[in-house]
Structures are given as structure tokens and as C-alpha cells.
Amino acid sequence: MQRDFMSGLFWLFFGVALCISSSTYEVGTLAEPKTGFMPFALGALLIAFSLLLLIGAIRLRKEALRKQAAVFTGNWKKSAWTLLVLLVTGIFFEELGCLIAFFVLSLALMFIAGLKDWKRLTLIALCTALGIYVCFVLLLKQPLPTGLLGI
Amino acid sequence: MTMSIFDTLILGFSTVLSLHNLLFCFIGVFIGTLIGVLPGIGPVATISLLLPASFSMEPLPSIIMLCGVYYGAMYGGSRTSILLNIPGEAASIVTCLDGYPMARKGRAGPALGMAAFAGFIALTFGIVMLMLLAPVLARGALKFGPPENFALMFFGLTMVTYMAQGSIIKALIMAAAGITAASVGQDPMSGSTRFTMGSMTLMDGLGLVPAAMGMFGIGEVLIDLEADVKQEKFSGKIKGLFPTVQDWTDSKWAIVRGTLIGFFVGVLPGGGTVVPTFMAYATEKRLSKHPEKFGTGIIEGVAAPEAANHAATGGSLVTLLSLGIPANIVMAVLLGGFVIHGIQPGPLLIVREPQLFWGIICSMYIGNIMLVLLNVPLVGVWIKLLNVPFNVLFPLILIFCVLGVYTINNNPYEIVVMIGFGVFGYLARKFDYEGAPFLLGMVLGPMFETAYRQSLGYGGQMSVFFRRPISAILIGASLLLLMTSILPKIRHRRKELVEKLE
Numbered sequence: 001m002q003r004d005f006m007s008g009l010f011w012l013f014f015g016v017a018l019c020i021s022s023s024t025y026e027v028g029t030l031a032e033p034k035t036g037f038m039p040f041a042l043g044a045l046l047i048a049f050s051l052l053l054l055i056g057a058i059r060l061r062k063e064a065l066r067k068q069a070a071v072f073t074g075n076w077k078k079s080a081w082t083l084l085v086l087l088v089t090g091i092f093f094e095e096l097g098c099l100i101a102f103f104v105l106s107l108a109l110m111f112i113a114g115l116k117d118w119k120r121l122t123l124i125a126l127c128t129a130l131g132i133y134v135c136f137v138l139l140l141k142q143p144l145p146t147g148l149l150g151i
Numbered sequence: 152m153t154m155s156i157f158d159t160l161i162l163g164f165s166t167v168l169s170l171h172n173l174l175f176c177f178i179g180v181f182i183g184t185l186i187g188v189l190p191g192i193g194p195v196a197t198i199s200l201l202l203p204a205s206f207s208m209e210p211l212p213s214i215i216m217l218c219g220v221y222y223g224a225m226y227g228g229s230r231t232s233i234l235l236n237i238p239g240e241a242a243s244i245v246t247c248l249d250g251y252p253m254a255r256k257g258r259a260g261p262a263l264g265m266a267a268f269a270g271f272i273a274l275t276f277g278i279v280m281l282m283l284l285a286p287v288l289a290r291g292a293l294k295f296g297p298p299e300n301f302a303l304m305f306f307g308l309t310m311v312t313y314m315a316q317g318s319i320i321k322a323l324i325m326a327a328a329g330i331t332a333a334s335v336g337q338d339p340m341s342g343s344t345r346f347t348m349g350s351m352t353l354m355d356g357l358g359l360v361p362a363a364m365g366m367f368g369i370g371e372v373l374i375d376l377e378a379d380v381k382q383e384k385f386s387g388k389i390k391g392l393f394p395t396v397q398d399w400t401d402s403k404w405a406i407v408r409g410t411l412i413g414f415f416v417g418v419l420p421g422g423g424t425v426v427p428t429f430m431a432y433a434t435e436k437r438l439s440k441h442p443e444k445f446g447t448g449i450i451e452g453v454a455a456p457e458a459a460n461h462a463a464t465g466g467s468l469v470t471l472l473s474l475g476i477p478a479n480i481v482m483a484v485l486l487g488g489f490v491i492h493g494i495q496p497g498p499l500l501i502v503r504e505p506q507l508f509w510g511i512i513c514s515m516y517i518g519n520i521m522l523v524l525l526n527v528p529l530v531g532v533w534i535k536l537l538n539v540p541f542n543v544l545f546p547l548i549l550i551f552c553v554l555g556v557y558t559i560n561n562n563p564y565e566i567v568v569m570i571g572f573g574v575f576g577y578l579a580r581k582f583d584y585e586g587a588p589f590l591l592g593m594v595l596g597p598m599f600e601t602a603y604r605q606s607l608g609y610g611g612q613m614s615v616f617f618r619r620p621i622s623a624i625l626i627g628a629s630l631l632l633l634m635t636s637i638l639p640k641i642r643h644r645r646k647e648l649v650e651k652l653e
Contacts, residue, residue: 004318007582011324018331025345031612035338035345038600042331049324056320072581079373083574086369086549090566093557102550109546113376124543132554140204142558 008053015046081112097147098137103129156282159505163513166506172212172514179216180518183223184525187239188231188533190375190541192548194224194240195590196368198484199360200555202491210492211507215514217488221481222274222464222515225424226522229266229457230533234259234389242424242460245432249445249452256448257390264392265402265450266457267526271519273410273458277465278515280414281472285501285508288473292498298615301602302622302629304595307420307476309629311588314421319636322588325579329592330599332357339601352564357572359487361556361565362593363480365572366579366586368552372545373577389534392527394450402454405435409458416459417466423479423587424463431459465515471496472508476595480587483594 018039025036085108093101106125115121136142167176186197198217205213228240233250246266253262295303308326315322335346336356347353394402409431416427435455436445445452467478475497477483489496494504501508526533556569576586606615617623 003582007321007584011328014328021346025343031607033604033607035341035343038603039331039334039345042327042334045327046324046331049320049327052320053318053324075377078376079577082373082376082549083570086553086570086573087567090553090563090570093553093563093566102554105550105553106546109549110542113542113546115540115542128547128550132550136554136558143561144554144557145563 002057004053004057008050008057011046011050012054015043015050018043018046078112082109085109085112094145095147096145097149097151098144099129099133099149099151100147101145102132159282159509160513162505163509166211166510167215167514167517172215172510173517175208175212175216176219176514176518177521179219180223180226180521180525181219182216183220183225184227184522184533185536186220187224187227187229187243188536189227189539189544190231190237190239193367193371194221194481195363195484196371196548196552197224198481198488199363199368200551202360202484202488203555203558205488206491210489210494211510213492214485214488214507214511215518217485218468218511218515219518221485222461222518223522225274225457225460225464226267226270226526227533228460229270229453230263230526230530231537233262233266233453234534235537240460242428242463243456244425245428245456246453248432249448249450252446252448253450253453258448260389260391261394261398261450262453263389263530264527265394265398265454267392267523268394269402269406269409269454269458270461271523272406273413273462274465274519275516276410277414277417277462278512278519281465281469281515282512284418285469285473285512288469289498289501292474295498295621296619297602297605297608298619298622299625301599301606302616302625303474303476304599304602306625306629307478308588308592308595308599309421309632310419311421311479311591313632313636314419314423314426315585315588317583317585321584325584325586326588326592329589329594330596331592332362332589333593333596334600339597340604350564352562352568357568357593358559358565359484359590359594360559361569362572363484363590364552364556365569365574366576366590367480368548369570369573370576370580370586372548373573374580375541376545389530392530398450402450405431405451405455406458408434408438409455410462413459413462414466417463417478418469419466420470420476420478421587421591422463422467424460424467424481427459427463428456431455468511472500472511473498475500477591480590483591486594 022036022039022043026034027036027040028034085105089096089101089105096104103125106128107121110121110124137144166172182197182201183194186192186194197220201217201220205217224240225242228238228243229246229250231237231239232243232246233254236247236251238244238247250262250266253259312319312322312326333356335353337344337354344354412431412434413427416422416430417424432445432452432455435451436442439445439451467482470476470478471482471486475495477486486496494500494507552569553566556565557563559565579586579589616626
């Protein structure tokens with residue numbers, strides 16, 4: 001199957017990489033395992049399982065390919081944008097400060113999710129950011145980053 | 152000195168019946184019902200989200216609250232299954248099959264009422280059994296050494312992969328990947344670091360909370376966002392929440408069987424709350440005099456799965472509290488809740504922390520009553536929550552994930568780690584891999600490795616696992632399960648069952 005073949009290849013490479021990188025630590029033996037033993041053994045298991053998956057995928061490939069839907073059906077761009085926004089906000093979370101970060105995050109995520117009414121969008125984003133600030137910073141005294149606004 | 156059941160109940164209730172503990176019990180079951188009703192967020196992500204907040208709390212109210220979220224979610228999940236054909240919780244998928252047709256026939260009230268009452272009866276049974284069984288198991292487990300602990304965890308991981316709804320090979324890959332993820336950070340035996348790439352954040356290892364929130368919070372929301380889930384609204388009126396005498400007559404055995412199946416499957420590592428609902432429904436259909444009516448809106452089709460998922464919550468706590476082994480991913484996250492307070496669930500919990508142990512159990516009796524009061528008369532209020540547009544709800548869940556994960560250590564890199572797990576969880580779903588074996592592998596990984604290496608310290612040979620009867624039985628059973636799952640006949644039958652369920 002297409003998705004089993006692709007994921008099988010991924011796990012095969014991952015297993016090989018794990019075995020190589022864990023062998024840089026002291027591996028030991030089955031009866032006397034050291035730091036690198038468990039990751040090495042898991043790498044070997046991953047190689048074995050991924051080979052089983054690959055063999056199954058190759059055997060069923062032609063027949064199953066006809067039946068199977070593509071992996072990325074639906075609106076995958078929404079997911080990609082969401083992840084990008086989360087990542088950027090996560091990286092600059094302390095620099096932006098919690099108020100600005102949560103305002104921007106709410107605004108962007110709700111827009112991506114399909115809310116296009118800008119007035120409503122801004123109002124909800126503002127309420128979300130302020131609500132989190134009041135609950136977590138003022139009431140629960142959580143040390144959230146102050147960032148650009150300094151509050 | 153051993154305590155009688157009566158003494159333990161007095162101890163438990165005297166501990167839990169303080170305003171403070173009752174308040175947190177209520178908060179837990181309230182949040183549980185809320186997230187059960189709302190799609191896109193389940194108990195795993197919610198408990199993970201609440202873990203940082205519970206740092207500053209005392210252990211007992213914090214654990215009472217987290218447990219309340221778990222069993223409360225089962226009550227909430229059935230509301231949307233019955234009224235909108237949308238399971239709020241994975242454990243309520245089967246309830247849709249007859250619950251929604253009942254609502255369409257104008258019998259939403261009895262279906263909701265039966266779901267709540269069957270759940271109440273089953274959870275009560277689950278708690279009683281937890282109370283009776285956990286101390287016995289814990290006493291037995293006191294004799295366990297590292298080889299038995301290793302064998303038990305091996306059995307747990309095998310069961311999780313065996314019970315996986317998709318491919319066993321994929322489940323095994325996920326379990327192995329989970330243990331691998333747990334090996335990042337310090338070696339539990341020697342203290343030297345592994346795979347940290349010089350990062351201070353990774354020195355402590357990959358956190359369970361970012362992993363759980365990433366895979367079950369972000370990953371789920373991304374899938375829902377992509378699917379453009381259509382928001383349905385329930386416009387009818389809910390009348391007659393109390394089932395009729397005929398409804399009770401039709402459902403009584405379904406409740407009994409669903410409860411027993413739910414509890415005993417819930418006890419098994421990997422059993423969870425989803426598998427027993429399918430088993431209970433299939434059992435009722437097989438034993439019924441009119442199997443053709445299943446799926447058309449009959450009350451047994453609601454009572455059996457609802458009894459099963461509620462009883463399973465009690466069952467899964469048995470394994471955690473008495474053996475210290477999480478039976479499913481919610482229990483794995485709950486284990487994190489114990490650990491942050493310096494409490495190790497397991498055979499010694501009942502001896503060292505009797506107030507906590509019996510307090511948790513007694514809080515479940517109270518929480519169960521609170522849930523019936525919250526869910527039966529206030530059903531209309533919960534349904535109104537579904538009017539929150541999904542394009543507001545889903546972003547809010549993501550924002551709370553960011554907030555929750557940051558507050559653990561006030562470290563923005565934890566957010567990046569969570570997003571990494573979110574991408575992994577999303578891709579795993581896309582490629583038909585289940586997240587549960589991964590997360591359980593991640594939780595059990597360090598204990599698994601430590602038990603393995605300590606066991607070899609006993610004799611220095613692999614035969615140590617087969618010389619001791621309990622470990623030999625558990626490892627033998629695990630190997631048997633793994634071998635039978637690869638047999639072509641069993642694989643074929645399993646594939647057929649999975650296709651039927653889908």
C-alpha cells in the first residue's frame with residue numbers, strides 16, 4: 001500500500017539512524033546492557049518491523065493502490081498554516097509577551113479556521129488574550145512573559 | 152494491621168468530605184462533562200492541560216480533579232452521540248449507532264436518561280470492584296521484583312499493540328518509537344545523557360505533557376480542521392428523561408453484561424474505554440432475539456456501550472493504583488499527575504498513602520452522584536455549548552495547549568517540542584498509526600529499561616525472566632499473543648473485524 005510503503009521506508013531509515021547513533025554510546029551485551037543498548041535494540045526492532053510493513057506493502061501494492069485514497073485529502077493547507085502560525089508564535093513567545101502572542105495567535109488561527117468577519121474576529125481575539133491575561137497572570141499569578149508591552 | 156472495608160470507607164470519606172476536596176471533585180467532573188460534550192478535545196489533552204495547574208495544589212484534590220475529568224468525559228461524550236450523531240469522545244462512538252436513531256424517533260430523552268443511569272450503575276460497580284480488587288492485587292504485587300515488573304510492562308505493551316484497532320505491526324512500531332522517545336535525556340541507570348544534541352531542554356528528556364498535548368490536542372484539532380466538520384444543531388425538544396419500565400426491562404441484562412465486559416477489559420493493559428464498547432455492543436447483538444433491530448434505535452444499543460465505557464474507567468484505575476502500570480493513555484497521563492507530586496502509584500501506595508488511596512476511591516462515589524445531577528437535569532445546558540462555532544472552538548483548544556505547555560517550565564522550547572509532537576500525531580493519523588501505543592511506550596520506557604537492566608543484575612542472564620513463575624507466565628503470554636497475531640488466519644479474522652468496525 002502507498003501509505004504503508006512510504007511510512008515503512010521512513011521507519012526503516014529511522015531504525016538504521018537509531019542503530020548508528022546509539023552505537024556511539026557504550027552498547028554492552030544482551031546480558032550486560034549499557035547506555036546505548038536499549039536504543040540500539042529498539043532501532044533493530046524498528047528495522048525488522050518496517051521491513052515486515054514494506055514487504056506487505058509491496059505484495060499488496062498494485063491492488064491496494066487502486067482502492068486507496070490519497071494521504072493528504074481535505075484541506076491540508078489549513079493544517080500547514082496552523083502549524084506555521086503556532087511555530088512562529090512559539091519561537092517568539094517571550095519576545096512578544098503573552099498579551100500580544102495570544103491576540104495574534106487567536107486572530108490568525110480563527111482566520112485560518114474560517115472565521116472571516118474581521119470585527120468579530122478582532123473582538124474574540126481581544127477577549128481571548130485579555131481573558132487569559134486576567135485569569136492566568138492577575139488571578140493565578142502565573143509568570144507569563146511580559147514581552148513588548150512590558151505587562 | 153489490615154483494615155476492614157468499613158474502616159477504609161470511613162477513612163476515605165472522612166478524607167474526601169471537606170469543602171476543598173468536594174470543590175475540586177466538582178471542578179473535575181464539570182470539566183470532564185464539558186470536554187466530553189465538545190468535540191476536538193478529549194481527556195488526554197485536558198488532563199495534560201491541567202497538570203501544570205495542579206503543580207501548586209495539594210496531591211489529593213489535584214488527583215481527585217484529574218480522575219473526575221476522566222470519568223466525567225464518559226458522561227459528556229454520550230450527549231452529542233445521541234443528539235447530533237457526533238461522538239464527543241471516542242468511547243461514545245458506538246452510542247451513536249442506536250442513540251441517534253432513538254433521538255430521530257423522538258426518544259432522545261429516554262436515550263439520554265438511560266445513558267446516564269446505565270453509566271451510573273456501571274461506574275458504581277467499577278468503583279466497588281476497584282475498592283475490592285486493588286488492595287488484593289497490590290498485596291500480590293508487593294512480591295514483585297524487577298523481572299516481574301519488566302514482564303508486566305512487556306505484557307502491557309503487548310496488550311496495547313494487540314488491542315490496537317489497526318495494523319499490529321504499526322502498533323508495535325509506535326510502541327518501539329515511544330520507548331525510543333523516552334530514551335532521550337538521561338540514562339536511568341548510569342545518569343549519562345543520550346540524544347540531547349547539546350540542548351538543555353532535552354537533558355530532562357521529552358516531556359509527557361508536550362507529547363500528549365501535541366499528539367492528542369494539536370494532532371486531533373488539525374485533522375478536524377482539515378475535515379471541515381459540519382456543525383449540526385439540535386433543534387428538537389428533549390422530553391421524558393426517565394426511561395420507562397419497558398426500557399429498563401429491555402436494558403437490564405445489557406447493563407449487566409456491558410458493565411462486566413467494560414470492567415474486565417478496562418483492567419487489562421491496553422483495554423481502554425473504546426474497545427469494551429464495541430465488545431459490549433457486539434455481545435448484545437449476538438445474544439439478542441432481534442439482532443436486526445440493532446442500529447434502528449433500540450435502548451439496549453445505548454445501555455450496553457454506555458455501561459461498558461463507564462465500568463472500564465473503574466477497571467483501568469485498578470491497574471494503575473495497585474500495580475503502577477497505566478492501562479491506557481489517560482492513565483499514563485494521570486500517572487504523570489501522581490509523579491509531579493512525588494507519589495508513585497503501585498503496590499506501596501495503599502500502605503504509604505492510605506488516605507490518598509481511599510480518598511480517590513471515595514471521591515469517585517461522590518463524583519458519580521454529581522455527574523448524574525449535572526447530566527440528567529442540565530442536559531439542555533450542555534447541548535447549548537455545541538452552539539460555539541467550531542472555527543472559534545478549535546483555535547481556542549490550540550491556544551490552551553500553548554498556554555498549558557508553556558506554564559510547565561516557563562520554557563518556550565516546550566512549545567516547539569509540543570508542535571513537533573503535533574506534526575508527528577497528525578502524520579501518524581494520516582498514515583493510519585495509532586497514538587496510544589506511542590504514548591504508553593513513552594511512559595513505560597524508562598521503567599521498562601530500568602527493570603530490564605536491574606533484572607539482569609540478579610543473575611546476569613536472560614534466563615532470569617523464565618526462572619521466576621510470574622515473569623515467565625507474563626512473558627510467555629506476551630510472546631504467545633505476538634505470535635498468534637502474526638498467524639495468517641488470526642490476522643485475516645482481525646482485519647475483517649476492523650473493516651466491520653470501520
